[in-house]
Amino acid sequence: MNQHDSHPSGFLLTENLVKRFDDVVAVDDVSISIQKGEIFALLGSSGCGKSTLLRILAGFEKPTAGRVLLNGLDIASFPPYERPINMMFQSYALFPHLNIWDNVAFGLKREGMPPAQIKTRVEEMLELVQLTAYAKRKPHQLSGGQQQRVALARSLAKKPQLLLLDEPLGALDKKLRQRTQFELVHIIESVGVTVVMVTHDQEEAMTMASRIAVMSHGRVLQVGTPQEIYECPTNRFVADFIGNINLFDGQLSVDEHDRSEITIDQGVVHIDHGIGGSIGMPLTIAVRPEKIYISKTRPNVNVNLFSGKVREIGYFGSYSSFIVEMQDGRTVVVTEPNGSRLENIDITWDDRVFFWWDEADPVVLTH
Template sequence: MPQTNQALLGEGEAAHRDIAGRTGDGSFVRIDRLTKRFDEVAAVDGVSIDIRKGEIFALLGSSGCGKSTLLRMLAGFETPTAGSIQLEGAEISPLPPYERPINMMFQSYALFPHLTVFENVAFGLKRDRMSRDRIAETVEAMLNIVQLKPYAKRKPHQLSGGQQQRVALARCLAKRPKLLLLDEPLGALDRKLREQTQFELHNIIKKVGVTCVLVTHDQEEAITMADRIAVMSNGRFLQVGQPHEIYETPNCRFVADFIGNVNLFDGTIEAVAPDHCVVATNGGRLTVGHGITGGPGMAVSVALRPEKIELSREPPADRASNCFSGRIADSGYFGRYSVYRVTLAGGMKLQVAITHSERNGDLFVSGEEVYATCQPESLVVLGA
């Protein structure tokens, strides 16, 4: 699927679209055609990717897409059926977990309940036969980084969820791993704690400078934490790119739909020019601000993010933009912004998000006739 979709994009857009994410030299972790089958079902299906040193790389997908299996193969808990994993050029797939310079933070944190915070962090260091003084020094330094020094003598159950997570992180980092793996790092936290923790976690990882692979099903988490994201489905990578690339230039319907909210129009291409194209859709004729490699008559989808649409009561003066007329079907007030669903003339429902930039700004009410406009540059053509 993604291969055919790629062909649709203009050349400028396709330049950074190498699905394998090959970066040439800077490869630190190189995963090559990695496959894991469970009874003939491929959980991970021939995935290749290069991860750079110091990068935070997110595997994003819904449950069962293979992201956790991939992470567990990196940690050494699953043996690949085929393919290779190289760390700094050395093959690591035959090594057991305890011989890999890789540490993993588990979704449940997996803190040892019978040990104190100090002992938990020291656990991995003791296995390295480090001297007592060095261990104490390292543990102290780690607890300082995660700001838990006063809690050293506590047991895990005497800590809040956020603190437990930081202990788990400190325990991993104490081993000075070459690669840090995070399995749904914020999954076990309350909604309110998440936002704060997200930034803290990102800052700590960047401060330490460790290369990191994280697994998440939460697109917001991936977008805010990662330098690069791989969107996974059915054991394969659909798209690899920086967060803004994945969000603004998705390469297929699945990615567009998975990351954030999106309006998808079905249609056929009417005309193609180097810098734009025209698509006849179920929502009307749309001018899209980028060229494509397909020809007229081809079936495509057009993606439009809700926040890239403007609403007005009067028809717009600007003829160049795409304009739909419709009626507000329902609205939701979210404080920072409002979400409207607009029923278009053709019957399609358009989702629109309007930011409240003024305190007493105008709100639309259900049943009102409105005009929705968007710039050609806001639209992206995808494979049907």
């Protein structure tokens, strides 16, 4: 039962990590393996344990049980100042009494680097984040975006083996966030450091991370690439948490090796693969709104076809979102890109519409 051996290539490993605060289990048996050079995101809503996990990696919290292996070395008992790990804090945590240059040089001075080398390294770092002109300013004299870049330069200055990002864009306003996302990824990739980031913002996780761990109540529910997490969620929570999704509860009624049918309250859903379960077992069907077609006229299909009345229309510029109410009162969300199918423009409130999806598109969740 040695997980270390089953992931020999893992650069950072957590093994059955548990953190208990009195009666609350903040991190519950988390085992993850992160590769060198990866940008790995811990995604979840507040209180899911992602921040505690990050603080364990940084050394601010000691795990109640389990191991943290960095390059094969168990660092769980090391204090923060003895770990080759640096963190960029959500609030940036710049030293208000030091100017930008001294903020970036702070960690280098602590490890006793010769002044000439410190100078080169700090200049290199300020160059990297394009703040050379601001070296003599104090943190409060910079804008939020500039402060964030100082924080990044400071956490990269010591060439850490692992960089931790705590809600890296959380303190920026929305307009700045999108530009900074790519800038941040660009800098991280140019440095080539392994990153573990914490975020509650799925968009942020999707655009920045190479892999995502979705967390809830201290547990990791699914680990995968952004596409895997979005297209193939393995459980109801992940499906519901990432993006919009329509969930239908039902029972397995036909199960063959290359097709299956699931009976839901509103009819039968056909799937193009087998489930490998027992007939009658409860299942949940998940269908993304953008996978559903919508039309006022009856389409030339006869499976996975439903109908309803349009209750709400939301116009979002590049796409429109329709809330369709089925006969039994159940509502379904359907989104259509604007411009590609001009026919849906004439759909309006209270219209009777048909909607359908391909047999390959629904995700079947067993729990």
